[in-house]
Amino acid sequence: MLTPLFERIGTHVLRIFDQAGDFAVISGRAIAAVPRRPFDPQNLAKQFLAVGVNSIPVVLLTSLAVSMVFAVQLAYGFKQFQAEGLAAQVNGLAIVRELAPVITGLMMAGRVGSAMAAELGTMQVTEQIDALECLATDPVHYLFVPRLLASALMLPLLTAFSIWIGYWGGYFLLVGVEGQSATIYASDFYKLLATRDLGIALTKGFVFGVIIALVGCWRGYRTRGGAEGVGNAPTSSVVTSSLWILISDFFLTKLLLV
Amino acid sequence: MNDTAPVIDVVNLSKAFGPKVVLSNVNLQVREGESLVVLGGSGTGKTVLLRNIMGLLEPDSGHVAIEGKIVHQLDREGLFEVRKAIGMCFQMAALFDSMTVFENVAFALRRHTGMTEAEIVDRVDECLSMVGMKGTQALKPAELSGGMKRRVGFARAIALKPRILLFDEPTTGLDPVMTDVIGRIILDLKHELGVTSITITHDLKSAFEIADRIALIFRGECIACEPPDAFKQNPNPVVQQFLRGDADGPFLQDPPPPKRALARVVHNPLQLL
Numbered sequence: 001m002l003t004p005l006f007e008r009i010g011t012h013v014l015r016i017f018d019q020a021g022d023f024a025v026i027s028g029r030a031i032a033a034v035p036r037r038p039f040d041p042q043n044l045a046k047q048f049l050a051v052g053v054n055s056i057p058v059v060l061l062t063s064l065a066v067s068m069v070f071a072v073q074l075a076y077g078f079k080q081f082q083a084e085g086l087a088a089q090v091n092g093l094a095i096v097r098e099l100a101p102v103i104t105g106l107m108m109a110g111r112v113g114s115a116m117a118a119e120l121g122t123m124q125v126t127e128q129i130d131a132l133e134c135l136a137t138d139p140v141h142y143l144f145v146p147r148l149l150a151s152a153l154m155l156p157l158l159t160a161f162s163i164w165i166g167y168w169g170g171y172f173l174l175v176g177v178e179g180q181s182a183t184i185y186a187s188d189f190y191k192l193l194a195t196r197d198l199g200i201a202l203t204k205g206f207v208f209g210v211i212i213a214l215v216g217c218w219r220g221y222r223t224r225g226g227a228e229g230v231g232n233a234p235t236s237s238v239v240t241s242s243l244w245i246l247i248s249d250f251f252l253t254k255l256l257l258v
Numbered sequence: 259m260n261d262t263a264p265v266i267d268v269v270n271l272s273k274a275f276g277p278k279v280v281l282s283n284v285n286l287q288v289r290e291g292e293s294l295v296v297l298g299g300s301g302t303g304k305t306v307l308l309r310n311i312m313g314l315l316e317p318d319s320g321h322v323a324i325e326g327k328i329v330h331q332l333d334r335e336g337l338f339e340v341r342k343a344i345g346m347c348f349q350m351a352a353l354f355d356s357m358t359v360f361e362n363v364a365f366a367l368r369r370h371t372g373m374t375e376a377e378i379v380d381r382v383d384e385c386l387s388m389v390g391m392k393g394t395q396a397l398k399p400a401e402l403s404g405g406m407k408r409r410v411g412f413a414r415a416i417a418l419k420p421r422i423l424l425f426d427e428p429t430t431g432l433d434p435v436m437t438d439v440i441g442r443i444i445l446d447l448k449h450e451l452g453v454t455s456i457t458i459t460h461d462l463k464s465a466f467e468i469a470d471r472i473a474l475i476f477r478g479e480c481i482a483c484e485p486p487d488a489f490k491q492n493p494n495p496v497v498q499q500f501l502r503g504d505a506d507g508p509f510l511q512d513p514p515p516p517k518r519a520l521a522r523v524v525h526n527p528l529q530l531l
């Protein structure tokens with residue numbers, strides 16, 4: 001009676017291992033291809049623009065919204081203990097260590113990771129990736145490397161930008177709305193932080209950037225089944241990379257803080 | 259026909275996807291400068307044959323040798339060297355749609371030759387003229403019709419001056435006039451470049467014009483491979499039905515049941531679950 005159930009579970013487990021193995025192999029090939037020639041500055045510039053510059057508005061709006069909402073809750077929460085002065089400190093801690101990198105990572109998974117999956121997926125089902133192979137060009141080198149570099153280098157920068165926006169979001173709420181002192185906010189924001197916290201934030205951004213590019217490109221590269229496959233690739237890449245961003249965030253926090 | 263070693267040597271090639279056998283024991287030899295036309299119904303594995311020749315798929319058994327090198331045994335570098343000598347024209351052209359026509363044709367020149375930009379511009383112009391697409395450099399693939407895309411695809415394939423050209427259904431889905439235009443371009447390329455070629459087509463008229471030999475693939479096997487005149491006289495009812503373009507006959511009938519259905523090879527254990 002139970003055999004079909006076990007078979008179903010078995011199929012899923014096997015498929016997960018199969019895909020994980022394939023992802024590891026392709027990722028390894030992509031990372032190994034980074035220093036390989038020929039370099040492609042034109043493509044790289046295009047990806048820097050797509051991943052970095054064009055993402056500024058999204059990061060700006062989400063960081064502003066999240067930091068302000070968070071400041072509202074902190075102000076309310078600490079008011080219950082007559083400890084409003086702590087709001088700015090905790091706000092700074094949360095933004096730098098967690099909110100800025102994770103929000104940026106999740107937004108970029110949705111914005112650039114899915115675009116990579118859709119673009120490579122379309123190229124796969126229209127045989128453009130085969131055409132690359134036939135023109136003696138390794139698609140993993142040609143397509144993955146510029147996206148990986150752009151994502152890995154731009155995510156830390158966008159995270160830093162998000163921290164800066166978060167600072168001003170909290171400022172607007174705590175100083176502008178709650179009427180706290182501007183000078184105290186400026187020093188309190190950093191009170192619980194050390195320089196290495198910025199390093200942690202940027203490291204997280206880097207790791208998330210690598211995850212986003214590799215998952216997005218891999219999912220697109222492995223697209224099968226015409227238009228439906230191309231439709232599934234971005235969704236699945238966003239879910240997968242968001243999951244890995246959250247999981248790796250936990251471990252990075254644990255590892256880097258001790 | 260001379261006695262030199264074949265440029266393209268397909269030996270006992272078999273390929274299945276899971277339980278579905280696509281090619282079984284296909285043997286084809288193409289000699290230098292020869293033009294082989296491969297006929298066959300839709301979904302009989304003609305594209306799979308070309309993909310095996312290009313090393314995009316690995317055969318289950320048998321092998322393909324290009325100029326004496328066994329394709330699936332080469333490492334990446336070796337495979338790329340072989341591919342530089344082959345121009346592949348895809349069924350739907352497979353142009354890079356983020357690039358212009360010029361960038362498409364120049365792609366391999368930029369990556370694999372030390373040509374200067376001026377030399378590349380000249381070579382792209384030359385290739386586009388050869389396929390009657392002069393002056394379209396600045397267009398994007400989305401602005402081209404199906405026949406124009408195929409021709410740009412040809413130009414991209416000949417840019418590196420390959421010794422071998424592979425055409426995958428270059429005329430399917432085109433109007434009769436464009437079909438003839440493409441047929442003539444292939445003939446011109448054959449005469450001007452003296453390449454060895456394999457052309458897959460459904461268009462019998464251009465097939466007989468282009469071919470030095472014609473092969474017919476039926477149920478995964480190559481059931482005929484001979485010069486056009488002999489092909490026309492081939493007594494095999496499948497060949498005759500294909501030539502007549504008739505719906506009645508063995509061509510569309512269900513294949514006989516597999517002899518050893520239980521002993522079929524399972525390539526992917528997941529299929530059993």
Ligand SMILES: Nc1ncnc2c1ncn2[C@@H]1O[C@H](COP(=O)(O)OP(=O)(O)O)[C@@H](O)[C@H]1O
Nearest residue numbers: 275278280298299300301302303304305306307
């Ligand atoms: N990558 C693949 N995976 C599974 N099946 C495939 C694959 N490529 C081709 N096939 C199957 O092989 C058969 C032959 O395909 P193809 O060579 O494209 O036919 P055609 O002769 O029309 O070019 C088709 O039935 C197709 O479903």
Ligand SMILES: [Mg+2]
Nearest residue numbers: 304305349427
């Ligand atoms: Mg085909």
